[in-house]
Amino acid sequence: MSFSRPSLWQLAAAYATARRPPFSLRRSTLESCDVSAHRTGCPECGGALGYVRPRRQDASGGTAIVLLHGSPGSWRAWAPYLADRNLVASLSLLAFDRPGYGSSASCSCSRSVATQGACISAALDEIVPDAALVVMGHSFGGPVALEVARRLHDRVRACVLLAPSLDPSHERALWFQRLAAATLIRTLVPADIRSCNEEILMLREGLQAQAGILANLAVPIHCLHGAMDDLVPVENTDYLAQMATRARLDIEIISGADHYIPWSHRDRVVDLLRQLAKH
Numbered sequence: 001m002s003f004s005r006p007s008l009w010q011l012a013a014a015y016a017t018a019r020r021p022p023f024s025l026r027r028s029t030l031e032s033c034d035v036s037a038h039r040t041g042c043p044e045c046g047g048a049l050g051y052v053r054p055r056r057q058d059a060s061g062g063t064a065i066v067l068l069h070g071s072p073g074s075w076r077a078w079a080p081y082l083a084d085r086n087l088v089a090s091l092s093l094l095a096f097d098r099p100g101y102g103s104s105a106s107c108s109c110s111r112s113v114a115t116q117g118a119c120i121s122a123a124l125d126e127i128v129p130d131a132a133l134v135v136m137g138h139s140f141g142g143p144v145a146l147e148v149a150r151r152l153h154d155r156v157r158a159c160v161l162l163a164p165s166l167d168p169s170h171e172r173a174l175w176f177q178r179l180a181a182a183t184l185i186r187t188l189v190p191a192d193i194r195s196c197n198e199e200i201l202m203l204r205e206g207l208q209a210q211a212g213i214l215a216n217l218a219v220p221i222h223c224l225h226g227a228m229d230d231l232v233p234v235e236n237t238d239y240l241a242q243m244a245t246r247a248r249l250d251i252e253i254i255s256g257a258d259h260y261i262p263w264s265h266r267d268r269v270v271d272l273l274r275q276l277a278k279h
């Protein structure tokens, strides 16, 4: 494969194929999200960490459901949940733009799993200091959720992992990701693609570092993974079962499902969140 003279269009197309959902959220779904946007300071770099929460809900007590999107992404990934009036009426949702994305683009911290988890944990201490937490992450958001659970284990009731990247042996940088990290091209690609690239290049090392954490984590972990996931292989669940020996583990493999279970199996996910918030 030749790396000479790739066009930005080719780069964008490669990302679109590899990382983006195969459909876009309907504009009406986004418009139905009655949310307010907030920012809090990143204690590490002084940049901003942005998040949204539905208006007219109070997560200062009770259980807050923390939503962490995949790579690339933004809080908008959770629009079908935030637009669900029944859900919003009964559960306190809080959806972040992870560091490097959207309203958190000014956070200049490392894009490693560990640092992202540290940034979000510090933000949660500011935003919902008293709430019990259920932390849910999709794809790259999965290992970040685990890092949050490690740091805030006293108040994390459960972690929900949807098609998470966990096993470092399944991670490899794709050719166009290494290419996009080159200095010249880096300045030309949009910020969210740049952040996506940076964090994916650091993922394997981050997951290796997380192996010891997984072994010591004692919070309940619920993992849903599609049997037909061709982006993050379902074998990641074997790794989870092997490594998370202290956690109360509940793994559900969904036959016929691909990588996009937050949207294709939303009812199942909502049932799980309701159940976890009750206990």
Ligand SMILES: [Zn+2]
Pocket: 042, 043, 044, 045, 046, 047, 099, 107, 108, 109, 119
């Ligand atoms: Zn930062």
